[in-house]
Amino acid sequence: MAKRWARVWALGFVLWTLLAFLSAAGAHVYTASTDKPLSWGQLLAWSLTVSTVWSLLTPPAYELGRRFPFDRNRWKQSLTVHLFASIALTFLGAAIVVALTPLVTWTTSEPQVPMRAHMLSRAFLDLQRYWYIVLITQAVAYYGKYRERELLSSQLEAQLANAQLDVLKSQLEPHFLFNTLNSIAALARNDGPAAEHMTLQLADLLRASLDAAGVHEVTLREELLFLQKYIDIQQIRFQDRLTQLDPAAAGGERHTAWHCTTTQPRTHPLVCMA
8 A cells, every 4th residue: 555655645746746836827927917926936835835735645535535436335425434534634734734834935925814714715725636636536446447347348258259169169060060161172173053052051050050159048940940951961961871860760660770970969869871
């Protein structure tokens, strides 16, 4: 936490110092047009005093903003904490500034103001500083959460793509895909229409496998259409050597020997070589 506070203090010091220069410049332009102008150095000394005090108050204000965010579940509690914290830190800063002001004041034209009035005026002027810090802290926190969600979303998309690939591999074993591609290459030299038909059937089969990724249930019709595409591809590959086992037609031929040509789990019981 010490390193984080050091970074926050350094950033706050730079920003508050820049604001001090701008504030002093604006005040100098304003007082220069009056009958009692104030020197640039005096105005800058007062502004730098305020910026230095608030650079020291920035880390605790930042820590409060980080620990009490305005999310949906805790915004009421956070609002209460920040209201009391803003008043406490603002009056603390005002008291320090009022105490240091005589040390950095060398002009005699500044009217004398009672300390209580001076501190109250300073507190009203600086109250907004606390809420600036809280708002910036909330913005940084929300941006960090947004980046985390983006990273998580990209990881989930990558996992989904891998899962779809795994499903595709489980549905279409590599040796079936390679054998089909080899058959298409062989048919392309001798039977162009058959090669084209086989390519279209393979494309439909792959598309159906990808569409079914992540689906736990399919209709019987969809499953039969998937099987038919697979059978059509095998029919083109093996032609007359391929037969489809029909249990009704098999009847009592319980001892008929069937040699299955594929380890595809969805079609293994149906597509066999006689």
